[in-house]
Amino acid sequence: MAVQRAQADVFRPYGRKELAALLRRSSLTEQYRREAQAVAEVLPFRTNSYVVDHLIDWSAVPDDPMFRLTFPQPDMLPLDDRLRVAGLLDASASRALLGEAVRGIRSRLNPHPAGQLERNVPTAGRQGQSGEQGERGIPGIQHKYRETVLFFPRRGQTCHAYCTYCFRWAQFVGDTDLKFAGDVEPLVRYLREHTEVTDVLVTGGDPLVMSAGLLARCVEPLLDGGLEHVSTIRLGTKSLSYWPHRFLTDPDSEELLALFRRIVAAGRHLVVMAHYSHPRELSTDVALEAVRRVRETGATVRVQAPVIRGVNDEAGLWAELWSSAVRLGMVPYYMFVERDTGPQDYFAVPLVRAWEIFRDSAAQVSGLGRTARGPVMSADEGKVCVDGVLNLGDDEVFVLRYLQARRPSWVGRPFLARFDPRATWFSQLAPVSGVPDSSPWARLPGGLTPQGAGAGR
Numbered sequence: 001m002a003v004q005r006a007q008a009d010v011f012r013p014y015g016r017k018e019l020a021a022l023l024r025r026s027s028l029t030e031q032y033r034r035e036a037q038a039v040a041e042v043l044p045f046r047t048n049s050y051v052v053d054h055l056i057d058w059s060a061v062p063d064d065p066m067f068r069l070t071f072p073q074p075d076m077l078p079l080d081d082r083l084r085v086a087g088l089l090d091a092s093a094s095r096a097l098l099g100e101a102v103r104g105i106r107s108r109l110n111p112h113p114a115g116q117l118e119r120n121v122p123t124a125g126r127q128g129q130s131g132e133q134g135e136r137g138i139p140g141i142q143h144k145y146r147e148t149v150l151f152f153p154r155r156g157q158t159c160h161a162y163c164t165y166c167f168r169w170a171q172f173v174g175d176t177d178l179k180f181a182g183d184v185e186p187l188v189r190y191l192r193e194h195t196e197v198t199d200v201l202v203t204g205g206d207p208l209v210m211s212a213g214l215l216a217r218c219v220e221p222l223l224d225g226g227l228e229h230v231s232t233i234r235l236g237t238k239s240l241s242y243w244p245h246r247f248l249t250d251p252d253s254e255e256l257l258a259l260f261r262r263i264v265a266a267g268r269h270l271v272v273m274a275h276y277s278h279p280r281e282l283s284t285d286v287a288l289e290a291v292r293r294v295r296e297t298g299a300t301v302r303v304q305a306p307v308i309r310g311v312n313d314e315a316g317l318w319a320e321l322w323s324s325a326v327r328l329g330m331v332p333y334y335m336f337v338e339r340d341t342g343p344q345d346y347f348a349v350p351l352v353r354a355w356e357i358f359r360d361s362a363a364q365v366s367g368l369g370r371t372a373r374g375p376v377m378s379a380d381e382g383k384v385c386v387d388g389v390l391n392l393g394d395d396e397v398f399v400l401r402y403l404q405a406r407r408p409s410w411v412g413r414p415f416l417a418r419f420d421p422r423a424t425w426f427s428q429l430a431p432v433s434g435v436p437d438s439s440p441w442a443r444l445p446g447g448l449t450p451q452g453a454g455a456g457r
């Protein structure tokens with residue numbers, strides 16, 4: 001299909017300055033618009049013409065899931081906070097006064113969730129326990145799991161639109177500076193010495209906001225001699241959803257696809273880790289064509305997203321997402337639990353609810369859709385999957401399992417936690433008393449009850 005480049009295909013980002021005009025597309029109350037504007041002073045807001053014109057159903061706003069996905073909502077902040085900011089805006093308060101109020105509010109939103117600051121910013125120097133000493137002081141690299149290194153290229157630290165739930169929100173408002181991002185030369189030096197690494201995951205932000213030329217400078221050095229152990233290159237991106245034209249009509253779309261083909265031709269497994277939050281993101285012709293073009297290069301596409309209240313907290317939606325993905329030749333991968341940062345009261349789903357959604361979705365799709373795993377929490381020590389809830393005598397317990405761990409020996413071993421219907425994150429869970437084998441608890445930093453101390457592993 002020859003794709004013509006029309007006006008509508010030119011990337012047009014919208015931010016806080018355009019918010020008032022965008023909100024007039026729908027019959028929202030004056031109060032709603034004023035408070036949403038206040039929220040946009042505190043949390044990042046960025047969307048684009050494609051999301052606004054083709055993904056959001058404006059007749060269903062404010063409940064529309066795609067609207068909730070990218071637009072600031074009043075209830076993302078406590079009432080007091082948003083009224084204070086709205087008041088300052090109404091009074092045309094000075095930037096200094098406004099900035100002071102905004103900083104105070106941000107600091108109460110857990111801007112740097114557990115381990116993120118220390119462990120995702122290698123320059124801060126704190127290390128995991130798996131011998132990844134070499135990462136110390138190398139900006140742009142995180143090496144948490146033995147086989148996989150994350151690479152945050154300096155120029156890929158933004159996105160075509162921002163998700164309201166993004167755990168990198170502090171970075172997008174300029175609160176965390178970008179010193180953790182880096183260049184490819186130190187990465188290559190690191191990888192030459194770390195032959196245990198099989199996967200490099202290029203991530204952000206969204207690395208596909210970079211031009212094809214810049215991306216090539218980040219990725220092609222990984223194809224060099226001496227790095228054959230890096231058999232898989234993954235690109236973490238939401239551009240298939242937020243800006244599918246990236247693969248169709250951007251000035252460098254063909255160059256981008258040619259880069260994908262070169263990676264595949266070099267014998268590497270290229271995986272696009274595609275963030276899709278809702279089946280509607282796979283409903284437009286351009287979205288489908290983008291998937292087809294990426295697959296045609298020989299790349300594999302894997303599909304993942306967090307469960308978010310009011311966006312995708314329904315089993316039917318995940319079943320539809322996974323079966324659409326399979327039909328299009330993509331592979332369902334992770335259903336995440338969103339991290340405990342930002343407006344978490346706004347988006348958080350109880351773990352037990354996330355598990356029910358996962359279970360009921362899996363039940364509705366064929367085995368090929370059940371390659372998805374979850375719900376998964378990316379916690380400090382590893383990726384913890386909620387496998388379910390069991391009756392244990394008179395008690396109910398969560399059955400959990402590490403899918404990934406800083407200590408590889410923890411992977412795949414089930415363990416238990418006390419059932420808590422309100423818990424939304426790992427840190428809120430506690431060991432089960434009287435059960436000797438609740439193993440990883442005993443070794444978690446912060447010294448939770450040494451329940452499993454006898455179950456030495």
Ligand SMILES: *Cc1c(COP(=O)(O)O)cnc(C)c1O
Nearest residue numbers: 142144145148150378383403404
């Ligand atoms: C999820 C994740 C990875 C990749 O893990 P896989 O299970 O191989 O997809 C690597 N590093 C970090 C920090 C992660 O959170």
Ligand code: SF4
Nearest residue numbers: 159162163166205238
């Ligand atoms: S696409 Fe990913 S990095 Fe970008 S805002 Fe959404 S969750 Fe955050």
